[in-house]
Amino acid sequence: MKLVIGNKNYSSWSLRPWLLLHSNRMDFTEVHESLRQDNRRNRLGKYSGSCKVPVLIDRELTIWDSLAICEYISETYLEGKGWPLDPSLRATARSICAEMHAGFNLLRSELPMNCRHSSELVLSTSAIADVRRIESIWSEYAQKSSNGGLYLFGGFNIADCFYAPVALRFRSYGIKLSGTAAEYQESILAHPSVCAWVAQAGSESEVVPEIEV
Numbered sequence: 001m002k003l004v005i006g007n008k009n010y011s012s013w014s015l016r017p018w019l020l021l022h023s024n025r026m027d028f029t030e031v032h033e034s035l036r037q038d039n040r041r042n043r044l045g046k047y048s049g050s051c052k053v054p055v056l057i058d059r060e061l062t063i064w065d066s067l068a069i070c071e072y073i074s075e076t077y078l079e080g081k082g083w084p085l086d087p088s089l090r091a092t093a094r095s096i097c098a099e100m101h102a103g104f105n106l107l108r109s110e111l112p113m114n115c116r117h118s119s120e121l122v123l124s125t126s127a128i129a130d131v132r133r134i135e136s137i138w139s140e141y142a143q144k145s146s147n148g149g150l151y152l153f154g155g156f157n158i159a160d161c162f163y164a165p166v167a168l169r170f171r172s173y174g175i176k177l178s179g180t181a182a183e184y185q186e187s188i189l190a191h192p193s194v195c196a197w198v199a200q201a202g203s204e205s206e207v208v209p210e211i212e213v
């Protein structure tokens with residue numbers, strides 16, 4: 001199984017399925033493609049007509065969307081355990097992933113993922129509203145897991161994979177949270193798979209100027 005991803009420093013969408021695979025110790029090969037602009041559509045178009053990453057290639061099957069990839073991994077390899085087992089919690093987890101998948105556009109553009117970056121930023125009022133919404137999701141659904149970490153619905157699952165890039169964005173740009181949301185962010189930043197990604201992002205040397213704030 002191959003996962004095609006962008007630069008670890010910048011590619012928030014790539015991080016989601018990578019985390020699900022890595023945290024479940026699955027055997028997969030990474031294929032790295034740069035997000036720099038020159039020739040990007042041709043380079044990424046080799047894997048899927050969407051010309052975007054991530055792309056999962058499993059034998060004859062190609063999947064080109066982070067949510068579809070996570071669903072596939074959960075169903076095919078994890079006996080559905082990528083999601084909470086309780087149907088109500090699973091529906092809620094899917095709702096918050098859909099909210100992240102389809103929204104928070106201002107937050108994305110004002111706070112692009114950049115694991116190596118560290119400086120404070122002044123946000124627009126609408127981006128602050130996005131931050132507050134995420135803070136309320138984390139406060140409402142983060143729960144202690146059996147290993148002591150605080151994860152969404154109590155176990156590291158697809159919802160955490162979807163919100164981990166935001167935890168990194170908030171750290172890079174000095175966005176302050178409080179209470180359970182702050183504890184949740186700390187837990188995500190301390191997760192071994194998130195730490196492994198960040199370490200690998202730190203050893204990449206490529207700078208993509210158009211993604212830097």
Ligand SMILES: N[C@@H](CCC(=O)N[C@@H](CS)C(=O)NCC(=O)O)C(=O)O
Pocket residue numbers: 006010011012013014035040041044051052053054064065066067
């Ligand atoms: N819906 C897609 C979006 C993926 C996406 O936007 N990926 C970005 C990289 S983080 C990309 O490939 N950008 C290249 C481009 O837009 O040319 C998913 O969930 O996988």
